[in-house]
Amino acid sequence: MSKGKVCLAYSGGLDTSVILAWLIEQGYEVICFCADVGQEEDFKQAKEKALKIGAKACYIEDLREEFILEQCWPAIQCNAVYESVYLLGTSLARPVIARAQIKVAQKEGCIAVSHGCTGKGNDQVRFELAFYALQPSIKVIAPWRDPTFYDRFPGRKNLLDYAAEKGIPVTSTKSKPWSMDENLAHCSYEAGILEDPDITPPKDMWKLTIDPVKASDTPEDFTIEFTKGIPTQMEYTEGEKKKVVTDAVELFLAANDIAKRNGVGRIDIVENRFIGIKSRGCYETPGLTCLRAAHVDLEGLTLDREVRALRDQFVTFNYSKVLYNGLYFSPEREFLTASIIASQGHVNGTVRCRCYKGTFSVIGRSSKTEKLYDMEESSMDQIGEFSPSETGGFIGVQAIRLKKYGSMKTEAGERL
Amino acid sequence: MSKGKVCLAYSGGLDTSVILAWLIEQGYEVICFCADVGQEEDFKQAKEKALKIGAKACYIEDLREEFILEQCWPAIQCNAVYESVYLLGTSLARPVIARAQIKVAQKEGCIAVSHGCTGKGNDQVRFELAFYALQPSIKVIAPWRDPTFYDRFPGRKNLLDYAAEKGIPVTSTKSKPWSMDENLAHCSYEAGILEDPDITPPKDMWKLTIDPVKASDTPEDFTIEFTKGIPTQMEYTEGEKKKVVTDAVELFLAANDIAKRNGVGRIDIVENRFIGIKSRGCYETPGLTCLRAAHVDLEGLTLDREVRALRDQFVTFNYSKVLYNGLYFSPEREFLTASIIASQGHVNGTVRCRCYKGTFSVIGRSSKTEKLYDMEESSMDQIGEFSPSETGGFIGVQAIRLKKYGSMKTEAGERL
Amino acid sequence: MSKGKVCLAYSGGLDTSVILAWLIEQGYEVICFCADVGQEEDFKQAKEKALKIGAKACYIEDLREEFILEQCWPAIQCNAVYESVYLLGTSLARPVIARAQIKVAQKEGCIAVSHGCTGKGNDQVRFELAFYALQPSIKVIAPWRDPTFYDRFPGRKNLLDYAAEKGIPVTSTKSKPWSMDENLAHCSYEAGILEDPDITPPKDMWKLTIDPVKASDTPEDFTIEFTKGIPTQMEYTEGEKKKVVTDAVELFLAANDIAKRNGVGRIDIVENRFIGIKSRGCYETPGLTCLRAAHVDLEGLTLDREVRALRDQFVTFNYSKVLYNGLYFSPEREFLTASIIASQGHVNGTVRCRCYKGTFSVIGRSSKTEKLYDMEESSMDQIGEFSPSETGGFIGVQAIRLKKYGSMKTEAGERL
């Protein structure tokens, strides 16, 4: 008798194929679920494989637009970044995947969901916290945290043996000496040879960007238009042809293409995982790197100083941490989203951008609607609306507190 | 009869030469003060000019080492950055200049200090807040905020006429259509044609870095060693020769050279001045860009996650704001400095760096003394000290709160 | 010929009466404006006096409901407090007064507004920043910052002499040796004898609360119901009669009454003014003290931990600072308001309260709609939904980072 249905996040690879067969062996009926978040993958073949191994069904869900609209846009709006450098490419995809998987599980009446994440990483946390928030009663089967599973498959050879035994087709491709996670926004590389943080990643590892050294010798210019902090139009040149894109997915893909051919968006860091372990990750985030940097620039032109400061210190920092830690479906994320929206009403304008051999730079910006930047007021050559003598008063009042402090230091004989 | 002695921050340029003559005309005895913070300037000639115009004395103070040790090192230690992008190059130099000027003023028995800053910028605030903290009783003469001065000299022509009348030598060099501020760490460009934020700066404007397009086609690798967050050794190759520098000034200059020849360190932004005006600035900060980025990377390897998070949100943000706003000599800056020091005890190690056509990247890092990164623990292939099943408990407990929230949302019929 | 119309914030007291006469003397036509924010004042008499002195008109605006709904409710919703103690009673009234004054000024075609605030306090800043935001072109006449005024009236005697000369009626009431500001929410006492921070305020100073020592010997209990963080119903007993109030103004007044008769809501502090001066203030804030404390308590029951933490650290702190500094009409305040609203959706429930001889305490709380508090889950006697063994995993994972740190310390021979 079946122990019930399980919805398994299935990739078509060796690990999740073995998990699929193992779950069936344990007495579960398994529904496979493949999320299309823009990664390079033969979904048709994965589905065939799943069914061949014994899945009752295999759902393939195209989540690309949802991923961009719901996750990438807000990340750009708040300039999300974890630990000064990481643009959260993996974290951003998890919420849409988890929600789609829960939907399939609910539709199929599954009692549990399952995944192939390891027991030391961030992704298990991200998926499961999302599962539990979305359906508090759901059971989670995490084979890589279950001794009956991981003791049985301590190495790749054991997986291959089991695959052979169960008639699971294995591609002859040699496994890469690192693990990867890819989506429309980014590709990550970690583990394996990368675990030594002093080893420079091999040149052929990077997948979504070309080597800056091999990129074009000519800078490529393009413009991005933002409406309320969201990229709504991009103009660029392909060959000799001017192109204008406005559709979200097309725009995102075009940004990816430009960044890719100019080698923009690679980082290599040691980061702090949610569970408290430091790990080394290499990430490439081509289009998002450009879109985010252009957005940061436009905020200089259009966003009030104090709103920006509060947003930077509070929203950017915490939204990034919340996303990284897998807490997208949480009261605190909803709370932060309200702040993101409240901050972006005036972030309207156009940024002129340049990519060149690994660098992204801004070469100009303007806004038709926003007026906080005022060329005349800003000008050093013009007196403008306020009298320069007022600044004396401003400084004088600011100095009241400092003079007291200076006097105390002087009296105490301390050096300033 | 003399109104008393004034110590004037003197650059040898047209503005401060006119101010010098004007102060004398007003009845002051003027002591000139030139700060050498590494800018390109003929100090000897400036001194001669000052004396020729009528200064009673002209002091030239070499503040380069003090600037690096006291200002640049802590900025690197806390990854100082204003509004996500600006490395504070101008702000960092102001405290050492102001203190040296006050020292001269005190030595000479001056009743006032004077400067040539405009009435709309940040520098007037930075200098004067420093003056007032360092000597609360000092008087400040700011001609560009004094109507009797600025109404008399509304344009460059009036300054030139006055210079001619007073016999002030004027270099025939055509004035650049922007204003600059230079020191060992950076050069800024603003005002003039740059006031239109959509105008791309002309190629010949940049002074401290070569155009990335003209930079070498071969990446240049080098290593930086940090001790308690401070750069203490740099190894690089010049021609075919290995070089090792450990002296602070030499190290800083070597970092500048590498960045310069690889076109690294340019930015172009619209920022928010302390007085509430938005302004456009272009900055190049060659060596400091590399040193700071390498430091950020090393913190990934060596700094505890929670210390880093607190430091990022609190110290980095506020130290940068305090510096930008000219509040170096303040109780809050002293308070923040204690935190910087407390955060850096473990930031020891070596970062392998690469510069190439405008980009700085890290290609590896290591530490002989720090052990928070643990290759084995981090490894996805090893179970390590903790049992993967513990992570299930970790997630389960994190989920308690989220399940409650998920249930409430579901009951309320709200979408997650 | 008239210099134009000025709208003067008029209180009927000596200072603003003299200012009124002085403005007329200076050649202005003066429109007086009295804001009724619940202070004890004979507005009819003030109006007569204004017209007698020569005002062209005198407007009296009842702003009490607006003050409560627009200012006091959000302050309660975010538990606003400045420097740990001060409930911002004066600050909260300023925005509604300034806006009403500007409306009168606009209606009457005034070229300027004027007020009687001193040149060292917070109120001048609060009023004027509001004026400038509400009508950027407005001119402000601040006599107490104008040497032609303050040099002419260096002491109270000069004001009295001028009043006599101009036929301004002066009440024979002896001036109190401190200054006061009163509204529906609070009364402040500062200056005069209170300037010595070690002098205990005289017993007869306090106006809105009775001396705790003289308050009833029996505790008084009452309940407050909140909807989305706003007090929407209060039940209490008057004499023997149960009372239920739901109207905002009535509820606020009833809270004031209860607090008053039980001596609740007095504080005596030294605070930091916006201009950088420390000053001593005594404040009594009867009803607001109770309503805010009850709200804090209800958030314990109903608000998610992380939302509360973010709100406390970010919104409460900054909203309070923004209000204190007079920046209600600013982009940052609008930004923060969005966060306040986003935080309060679940703050629904009832708090049972007690006042007794100066103390406010909570004696119970409940919510019909909110379910984050779960008696069973919370119970130490029940296992509940999660397995206690999960907590071991939670602790184990939290300890990963700490074990590394502990090992490093031990190796280094440092004491923990």
Place this chain on the structure above:
Amino acid sequence: MSKGKVCLAYSGGLDTSVILAWLIEQGYEVICFCADVGQEEDFKQAKEKALKIGAKACYIEDLREEFILEQCWPAIQCNAVYESVYLLGTSLARPVIARAQIKVAQKEGCIAVSHGCTGKGNDQVRFELAFYALQPSIKVIAPWRDPTFYDRFPGRKNLLDYAAEKGIPVTSTKSKPWSMDENLAHCSYEAGILEDPDITPPKDMWKLTIDPVKASDTPEDFTIEFTKGIPTQMEYTEGEKKKVVTDAVELFLAANDIAKRNGVGRIDIVENRFIGIKSRGCYETPGLTCLRAAHVDLEGLTLDREVRALRDQFVTFNYSKVLYNGLYFSPEREFLTASIIASQGHVNGTVRCRCYKGTFSVIGRSSKTEKLYDMEESSMDQIGEFSPSETGGFIGVQAIRLKKYGSMKTEAGERL
């Protein structure tokens, strides 16, 4: 054969006595450890009982002074408070207890430590995180999280039966319908009948303070002197006698006595536990409530505004959270401690205090050494060092940004 030695935190009560017997039954040799942190307890009797049940040894450690100096003083220095209200009385004692227990375990060569904390509370986390940081290799035995234990002892009756069986003496005292934790600084009450957050605690529950209604009808005044933020002297009157205490423990006890007899220091809240559960707790913290409030007041007089603001937002909030969550032995706590020290250099002075029927209030404060408060500068009646006209400039410059914003709103037809 013995499974090895275990060091058990032993209180002499039913739970830990049963755990002691059970551990022995499991084959461990047990060393008992009693921490004296000032709770009311017959340690001699507890020791006898432990030895009688079969403990190999029983250590009683007097940690009272350490608790005050190391934990209570820094908590006062940073005004520590969790979720606006809770003074962390329990949390503060945990680090010193855990460290003393680990010392005993190390001395005795124990392989494990054990405690009687429940599986849902904060204390298990606090103790174990401390154990793991102090000795990363230690094993923890938490019976209340072990099904073999908690399934065997599902109720009090099972414990009593086992006690009878093992000859464990049980006091005839009827168990209270709540659980308590007491130390020198506070006593907590939770669980049992208190789990309904709407039930008012019974009058006879409170132990460390008398009922405000029964407290003296006369206010009691006393003074506290602080040196660098630490209470160093207290003057009060006992009977008719003036008393002066300077010893830390004596001072703390004297503060407790005053607060106790005046009914000061009770709170009743719903808080958020670290593991994500909301729970109701009643706490009484007599002396610490007064000492902390007096310290807050003195900071008004002596601490720079900006240091205070940074400290409030950053240090107070995070130190409290870190302590509450049991992370005292952590890099982030060490980092925060450096900030606390850096903030307190100027917090020197004397606060005159009053307790009366449940309220603590300040009636005056002064400092012989600190000069940031300046009666003359603060005075509204004196012009002082700065010219009032400077404030106009201050306001004018602050308004630049707001005028732009106001103009934009007006143009957009939006209401301010």
